[in-house]
Amino acid sequence: MSALILPAMLGGLTTGAIYALVALGLTLIYGVLHIINFAHGSLLMLALYGVYFLHVWLGFDPYLAIPIIAPLFFVLGYALQRGVIAPFSGGKEQNVLLVTLALSIVFDNLALYFWTSNTRTVAVSYAYTMVEVGPAFIPLPKVIAFFAAMLCAAILWLVINRTRIGKAIRAVAIEKRGAQLVGIEVEQTYAVCFGIGTACVAVAACLLIPTFYVTPQVGYAFVLVAFTTVVLGGMGSFAGALVSGLLLGVIEALCGLFLGETLGQIGIFVAFILILLFRPAGLFGQRTA
Amino acid sequence: MLEVAGIVAGYGPMDVLQGVSMSIASGEIVAVLGSNGVGKSTLNNVLSGIVKPRAGSVRFMGADITGASPSAIVAAGLSQVPEGRRIFPNLTVRENLELGAYRRAGARMKSNFEHICDTFPRLRERLGQLAGTLSGGEQQMLAIGRGLMAEPLLLILDEPSLGLSPLMVEEMFNLVQRINREGLSILLVEQNVVQSLGIATRAYVLEQGRFALEGAAADMLADPRLRQTYLGL
Numbered sequence A: 001m002s003a004l005i006l007p008a009m010l011g012g013l014t015t016g017a018i019y020a021l022v023a024l025g026l027t028l029i030y031g032v033l034h035i036i037n038f039a040h041g042s043l044l045m046l047a048l049y050g051v052y053f054l055h056v057w058l059g060f061d062p063y064l065a066i067p068i069i070a071p072l073f074f075v076l077g078y079a080l081q082r083g084v085i086a087p088f089s090g091g092k093e094q095n096v097l098l099v100t101l102a103l104s105i106v107f108d109n110l111a112l113y114f115w116t117s118n119t120r121t122v123a124v125s126y127a128y129t130m131v132e133v134g135p136a137f138i139p140l141p142k143v144i145a146f147f148a149a150m151l152c153a154a155i156l157w158l159v160i161n162r163t164r165i166g167k168a169i170r171a172v173a174i175e176k177r178g179a180q181l182v183g184i185e186v187e188q189t190y191a192v193c194f195g196i197g198t199a200c201v202a203v204a205a206c207l208l209i210p211t212f213y214v215t216p217q218v219g220y221a222f223v224l225v226a227f228t229t230v231v232l233g234g235m236g237s238f239a240g241a242l243v244s245g246l247l248l249g250v251i252e253a254l255c256g257l258f259l260g261e262t263l264g265q266i267g268i269f270v271a272f273i274l275i276l277l278f279r280p281a282g283l284f285g286q287r288t289a
Numbered sequence B: 001m002l003e004v005a006g007i008v009a010g011y012g013p014m015d016v017l018q019g020v021s022m023s024i025a026s027g028e029i030v031a032v033l034g035s036n037g038v039g040k041s042t043l044n045n046v047l048s049g050i051v052k053p054r055a056g057s058v059r060f061m062g063a064d065i066t067g068a069s070p071s072a073i074v075a076a077g078l079s080q081v082p083e084g085r086r087i088f089p090n091l092t093v094r095e096n097l098e099l100g101a102y103r104r105a106g107a108r109m110k111s112n113f114e115h116i117c118d119t120f121p122r123l124r125e126r127l128g129q130l131a132g133t134l135s136g137g138e139q140q141m142l143a144i145g146r147g148l149m150a151e152p153l154l155l156i157l158d159e160p161s162l163g164l165s166p167l168m169v170e171e172m173f174n175l176v177q178r179i180n181r182e183g184l185s186i187l188l189v190e191q192n193v194v195q196s197l198g199i200a201t202r203a204y205v206l207e208q209g210r211f212a213l214e215g216a217a218a219d220m221l222a223d224p225r226l227r228q229t230y231l232g233l
């Protein structure tokens, strides 16, 4: 049994990296716009279909689709914030919640209407190529997913901490009036953030599809874990989302190992409750009010 | 450089400003005085484009900026150091200053940065510190420094001495005079009436939505009747 633990943990890390990437998008949107984006899972679903159709129709390898899907979804996220979420919510946070929820319902049902509820998968030649990682053999796509997701997290960190727009994003997140008064376009910065968050989900979709599937409901499973990740890490915390995403991936894998594959996700929610019991603000959350 | 005519502005059903007109010439320090809640900050925010006026016009450097966006107004050279400082607490002092040049004077950021650090040596010692951990006085210096980074032509200062110790208040007024002598026009909103009138060229007194009184600052200081009625001195 113990010989299986380390391989399971390594496998869990690869899943956790995807959780982290999806959660990073969500936590960025929460941290800056102070809204909970219920459409996050549906956007992941749309991106999965996007990669799927690029593969089926145009023969694109899922990884080579990243440079197409990610910018496309950045623009989609930007446009959604500017064209739908901001105008329809009229600046009231409770309205934003309803607008993003409405968007997710619309997207899910459009997907159901156009693409049916059939489960679709992408068959890539390297899906079962195994890579030896220490004591474990891990499918190549999962290894790629891990490193690509970590690379994305690093790029995102650099953008937020080292660039002009990143500085503006951090300024708007905490002091909107001050940001306006130095000439930062607040609405535009919000839209850029929403775009970046959506692009994270798009990259996650490209990394996910070689070992996963797509249906119109696929977003739910992920968004639930992503919300858990964000809350566990501390709402709006970058490092928190990263660490708790990886952690939840490992916990899920270990629970799968001991309780059986189908019960793996129980571990996620048990860990969630236990950790919040002792750290109500999350792993990296500031203890305020 | 600034001409304000007939500004009406407010929130909800209430008009806080009911027809305010004023002007500021290049090189002046103009003080706006008035009791709490009378609408001084509202006027500043109309000038900065944050509150949209219901009537009236604002012209700056010959261009109509009524209803323009805050970023366009900063770009035109009108900056505000707001009441309550509004610095970015989660960013370092250096980043706060750099963001001051976000919309304007970005090309001369380095030299302006040096100049401001010379003006405020205490900020230079704390460039890597998070702005939220500065003392109140240091935060006020940072807010002013951030405003200056945009090389404004006109700087609005909304209660810059709020919460400062008497010694720091004195220093603040000296500083305002100093940056004015460097060529910057200033609109000063203050509760320290005597000190404000001491450095201002002209002053306006806001009462019940209108300017009840305006004139040369020295005259206001000298006139005992005005002092009593309007300034409570």
Ligand SMILES: Nc1ncnc2c1ncn2[C@@H]1O[C@H](COP(=O)(O)OP(=O)(O)OP(=O)(O)O)[C@@H](O)[C@H]1O
Pocket (backbone or CB within 6 Å): B011, B012, B016, B034, B035, B036, B037, B038, B039, B040, B041, B042, B043, B083
């Ligand atoms: N965002 C807002 N929404 C509603 N009412 C507001 C808002 N901002 C200010 N007010 C009201 O408008 C009036 C004028 O406020 P303002 O801040 O302009 O006063 P002020 O002259 O700057 O006062 P102080 O000297 O205390 O700073 C006040 O009655 C205030 O309650």
Ligand SMILES: [Mg+2]
Pocket (backbone or CB within 6 Å): B040, B041, B042, B083, B158
């Ligand atoms: Mg005020």
